Amino acid sequence: MKSYLSPVVALLGSAALLAVTACSAGAGSSSGSGSPGATQSLAIGLVAEPASLDFTTTDGAAIPQALLGNVYNGLVKQDESGKIVPDLAKSWTLSPDRKTYTFTLVDNAKFSNGQAFTADDAVFSIDRVKTSWTTSLKAAMDVVQSAKAVSPTQLQVTLAKPSNDWLFRMTTRIGAMFSKTGVDKLATEPVGTGPYTFGSWKRGDSIVLQRNDDYWGTKPHFGQVTLKYFKDPTALNNALLTGTINVIGTVQAPEALSQFTSNDKYQVIEGTTNGEVLLSFNNSRPVLKDIRVRQAIRAAIDHKALLDTCWAGRGKLIGSMVPPTDPWYEDLTSAAPYDLPKAKSLLQAAGATGKTLRLRLPTLPYATSCGQVVKSQLEQAGLKVQIDQLEFPAAWLTAVLKNADYDMSIIAHVEPRDLGAVFNAKYYTRYDDPTLQQALAAADAGDEATQVAEMKKAAKRLSDQAAADWLFLLPNLMVADKDLKGLPQNAITESLDLSTLSR
Template sequence: MVALVGSAALLAVAACSAGSGSSGGSSPGAEEALMVGLVAEPASLDFTTTDGAAIPQALLGNVYNGLVKQDESGKIVPDLAKSWTLSPDRKTYTFTLVDNAKFTNGQAFTADDAVFSIERVQTAWTTSLKSAMAVVESAKATSATELTVTLTKPSNDWLFRMTTRIGAMFDKTGVDKLATDPVGTGPYKFGSWKRGDSIVLQRNDQYWGTKPYFGQVTLKYFKDPNALNNALLSGTIDVIGTVQAPEALSQFNGNGKYQVIEGTTNGEVLLSFNNSRPVFKDLRVRQGIRAAIDHKALLDTCFAGRGKLIGSMVPPTDPWYEDLTGVAPYDQAKAKSLLQAAGATGKTLRLRLPTLPYATSCGQVVKSQLEQAGLKVQIDQLEFPAAWLTAVLKNADYDLSIIAHVEPRDLGAVFNAQYYTRYDDPTLQQHVAAADAGDEATQVSEMRKAARRLSEQAAADWLFLIPNLIVADKDVKGLPQNAITESFDLSRLSR
């Protein structure tokens, strides 16, 4: 989803692969503090009712744990669940839980809390991500440390989704103030939130796992990418967690005071179409728009050539990735012909952009290229996150938009009739369902079919895969090379 990726996705960095080092051998620094510069501030701290990737970026894996998580390679590994088994019919999971975890309000974590958290996704969550829990038939605590989850049908996707925000474990007595006072079992506890400025997390000294190195981490938010860069240059922050002006990296490269990390993410920058609008019911219009976009020129212009062209909703880190850039190559003559044949030449489309640097800069290129093909484009800027989430994500009040979807494996979640893309394709859903129910080989085969179907049907246009670009003081260790989850794992960092 946009990162939102759940969102549901907006530019979010996740700490999954070690970049400059690991904090494993470091002792916690009692008074050590770290300040991380980011761009997209959360609209709320409650990801059960509010979409957007900025919330799990800050809280998932830091304040909240799940039963399982992803390691640096994307493998599902234990977290609050020490181990698990799957029944022969592939419908019943039995989890053995740790016995020493506590919530930051002092309550012990037990299997009852896991049952509560799973059931609450089904009954109390209001974001579209809750649909991933619909496959659960029952969740039962068979002891304080044993949980049994039975699915209505085999699902490859369910356990993977439990590594995302829907798998976060909550205390039964700690959900009254999630928007302002989150309570979890993680290595950090919520400290304070100065809206429009920063979120402070404090080390949880009662954490059941390895204690994090930094006693305090401040997430400092910047709307201006130049101000973000200057904050590192001036020593105000220690880490730029999301580089928004790649052309400015030259001021850090070759400077011994800093380290520059460049890797990959699963953040697909999407030129999304509102497929419920009459103009987009015509395949020729959708294909014409895709043919009108010179993706290499766009990437060079609005993101300094950094990132990867992929042509689909599948990043290279997923097992079913295929390079589909050849499905819709740049061809302005073809674009003009398709749009003219569809009677769309001269039509005005409203491109509603979030106030995020990459969306703003890429939006200008998209406008220029589409107008060269015969369309008219009206750009609206919507404050992010609140205004964009309401107008575009919630109400689908747009024709075109640009957003980075950073939730992992979100193809089926993003392209359906209920989500803001309003894309209703039974054939696509059949491929996704077959992938979920089948064995590993079937999953790969069917997901490749789904990705190709999306690309050939031009359900949207995939501008590029956003890179993981981080700049930090040279002595900060444990930074991620790649970002393939929703979380920025602060517990890995040290000096």
Template structure:
């Protein structure tokens, strides 16, 4: 049996020690069960408000950004470097055939409705993904053939075949643990075991989380966190400058960063993310069934100029659906280099010169600004582009994501390791490629070396086939009050982890 407990527990211990030190430096109480920051509160400015609080039936990254790791725990989670570490599972072992996982669970966790967390809840949560979830992400649990509570603190999960991706997916929203008696109002009143509990939601404005004083782990510093939503990047910046918020969680106007970097009241953090800003193609449309058209669009875009224009040069050009923090990353920007002449000629050869494409954009600042650049550059090679603005999240999720009523769109896909999720026939990209399916299957079932090799081939495949265009990788740009500690340099999970934040 292969054990993951010792190294993972050491990593978790280091993280808890850091959080404890941050709380101590603020002069807060340190005795068990005390409230670390007293009644101190925090306000975080964000852009994309959730359409619902139920990520079992509603897509979109805005929901787990708020709830995962804050209201909900999983059995396991990722640390900032991408390593899988314990959460509600203290340790786990994997059988020699890589099909049976045995988890030892913490024995002191409770849901905010008072129910104790046990292995039976884990079985319920895993099975419910298969029976009650309606989002496309539920397929991550298809490989599970059985989940069994051996005892209240021991869980056994058996897979139908070895899967490199299953345990990793358990660090995402798919692995969230639910109360068997707390699922009646998931969309408006989520119940979890996390460091925070849901407080209130003023739609169109803010979500309030309250510290869970019955939390089984190290209690967070702040007793209340307000997540405030801004559609306008200037308003978001002004909210920090005027003290309305304490953190800009996702900077949307990087060209305005100088007003913070030159002010000693603030700190600016820049790292990396999983957020591939994708110019998506509706591959079910006749015009996109011709690879020459897809490749021409990629070559028509001057990605460096686009990045400089619509995101102040911040971010990274990647050329496919893999960020540098993944083990199989390769720089694939050379697959489709900028070449206006070749793009123009290819469109003429395909009979697509003068074709009109409908670019349907979510009302998100990066999409709006980058969309104008895409329109301009594509029209320079002979295409006509019309832009529609769709309110985000509701209108965009319904029109583009659910109904695939679009030709092109621009959206940041921030879910980790989502190449296979995004590029398949059932997703809004409508990308149907048996070769890609085979590569992804081989990557999931093989050993570590085979996984890396096949994932590299899969990334190159979608790049060479021009399944979409990858405009750039979003940077993690955070601006905050100078005395705020615990902010992550990299944002490579679905969660905005509030539990580590404190004041010095």
């Protein structure tokens, strides 16, 4: 058997789609020490409020950003480098045929409703993904043949076939552990084993999390965290400058960053994320079924000019659905270079010159800013572009993600290793490609070298087929008071783990 054992690593991973700001100066006292303080509080400002607190039935990155790693634990999680490390599972082994995982669980974890966490809860949680979840991400659990409790602290999961992807997916929201007696009101009253418990939710304004003093792991520093929701990035910047807040995470107005870089009151952190800003295509639309039209759109986008114009040059051009932190990353930016004459020629050959495409944008800063640049560049190539603004999350999730009522959109996909999840016939991209699915299946079933090789094939296939256009990769760009500790260099998970922050 192959054994996996490593120390539990706490991290702060902020979903790049969502802006994070923080800590009200008047929110609580500060002793300046790193030990937990009963009265110390933190206020965090976010761009997008969850539509619900139940990520088993509601899509969107805002819910796991707030709850995963804070209210909910999984068996395993990712550290800042993307390595899978223990969480509720202290260790695990994998059978020689690579189909059976045996997990040894911690013996002192409790849910916030007072129930002890055992292997029975893990079986319940895994089975529930298959039977009760309604989001598209549940498909990652289909490979599980059975889950059983060998003892209160030992769990055995058998897969129908070897899967490289399954354990990784257990670090995401589908790996969250639920109480058998605590799933009746998930949309409004989440129950988990995490370092924080759910306090209250004032819709349109804030969510309050309280430190879980019965937490089985290291207690977090802050006794209360308020997730405060804002729609105006300028207001966030002004709040930091006036001392009302203490940190801006994932800066939403990068063109204004210079006002902080020259001020020694602040620390500026710049790293990477896995938030691919996607110009998505509805591949079921007749005009977009023509590969020449999709290739024309890619050729018409001057990506460097776009990044410089709409995101102040902050971010990375990648040309694919794979961020540099994944093992199979390749720089594919040269695969579809800016070529306006080629774009015009392809549109003319496809009979699409003068066609109108509806670009439906969520009300998120990067989307609204970059959408204007996309419209301008595509119209230079001969297309007409109609921009619709959809309130985010509710209106955009319903119209675009759920109903695929769009031609093009712009959204940052922040879920880790999401290539196969985003590009399939059932998802909003409506991308049906057996060749892609064959590469993904081979990657999942093969050894490590095979996985890397096949995932590279999959990424190149998407690029060659122009299944979408990858505008850029969002940076992890944060500004904070110098005394705030525990901020991440990179943000590559779905969660915003608050447990490592301290003063």
